Amino acid sequence: MHTRSLRKNRNFKYLVAMLIFFILLGIPSYIWTKRNVTTLAGRYNSPMSPIILIPGSSASANRFDNLVKTINTNYGEHHSLLKLTVHTDNKITYTGSIRAGDTRPFIVVGFSNNNDGYTNIKKQAAWFNIAFNQLKARYRFNNFNAFGHSNGGLIWTIFLEDYFDDATITMNQLLTVGTPYNFEEKSTSNHTQMLNDLIKKKDKIPSSLTYSSIAGTKLYFDDGIVPLGSVDAGKYIYEGNIKHYTLITLTGDKAEHSDMISSNQFITIFHQYIVGNRVDPNSPDSKQSAIAQQ
Numbered sequence: 001m002h003t004r005s006l007r008k009n010r011n012f013k014y015l016v017a018m019l020i021f022f023i024l025l026g027i028p029s030y031i032w033t034k035r036n037v038t039t040l041a042g043r044y045n046s047p048m049s050p051i052i053l054i055p056g057s058s059a060s061a062n063r064f065d066n067l068v069k070t071i072n073t074n075y076g077e078h079h080s081l082l083k084l085t086v087h088t089d090n091k092i093t094y095t096g097s098i099r100a101g102d103t104r105p106f107i108v109v110g111f112s113n114n115n116d117g118y119t120n121i122k123k124q125a126a127w128f129n130i131a132f133n134q135l136k137a138r139y140r141f142n143n144f145n146a147f148g149h150s151n152g153g154l155i156w157t158i159f160l161e162d163y164f165d166d167a168t169i170t171m172n173q174l175l176t177v178g179t180p181y182n183f184e185e186k187s188t189s190n191h192t193q194m195l196n197d198l199i200k201k202k203d204k205i206p207s208s209l210t211y212s213s214i215a216g217t218k219l220y221f222d223d224g225i226v227p228l229g230s231v232d233a234g235k236y237i238y239e240g241n242i243k244h245y246t247l248i249t250l251t252g253d254k255a256e257h258s259d260m261i262s263s264n265q266f267i268t269i270f271h272q273y274i275v276g277n278r279v280d281p282n283s284p285d286s287k288q289s290a291i292a293q294q
Helices: 002-045 065-075 118-139 151-162 193-200 228-232 264-275
Strands: 051-054 081-086 092-097 106-111 143-149 170-177 210-216 244-250 287-291
Touching: 051 118, 051 151, 065 264, 081 118, 092 118, 106 118, 118 151, 118 193, 143 151, 143 264, 151 170, 151 193, 170 264, 210 228, 210 264, 228 244, 244 264
Parallel strands: 051 106, 051 143, 081 106, 143 170, 170 210, 210 244, 244 287
Antiparallel strands: 081 092
């Protein structure tokens, strides 16, 4: 009897110990699940739909100050402007702010190392991913529009292929200007290593995306820096792979690579496609339209 009593006592203690163990094990999981559900609920209910912009090489997070000012002035709007600079040690500095209640703020992400070159562009895409993760955690938006000038468009493409895997966030519209998908190559038949790499991973780009690519043709064949054929090479990545793909050619005095984002025609397109979120749902993929610059 004494031996049986000791055995029952040991079994009871063992069960109590196991129960305590599983309770302690389950507490962190419960806390994580509760936080995760709260974050998802906040994101689902979030009214914010930011416009996130990435400048090209050699440009800072201040690159689009005049663009935002012009949009606010011309259309009588009041978009906030928040600017992030990602440093080589992965730290981020912020300037500006998002006004309370602003559901359509502009957010610019620049890099302290804003040099050109394929290797560096891939680094910038990784740095951008760090910034994007901070932004989505802080503001809990569930959708956004995107703009990239020059190599900024390449950063967006690499980001979509290598990093963007959050099913709770939708990228609605992408607009780029003078993005050199084939670098300095004028012929679309001569693919650079970068273009081949981007084509290989194109299936990772969200199929629901609407993308408009603007090419400048100040000198008929290029915008003074990027060949028309290099911008057009983006069709090998996006055409037939997403909801809508459109190539727009911009001509006239301000169709030069650095000047396009200050032209009246570009500002009209930018506001319609990115701020107003309006795209003709009946437009076919790869529609080419020439926009005359006045």
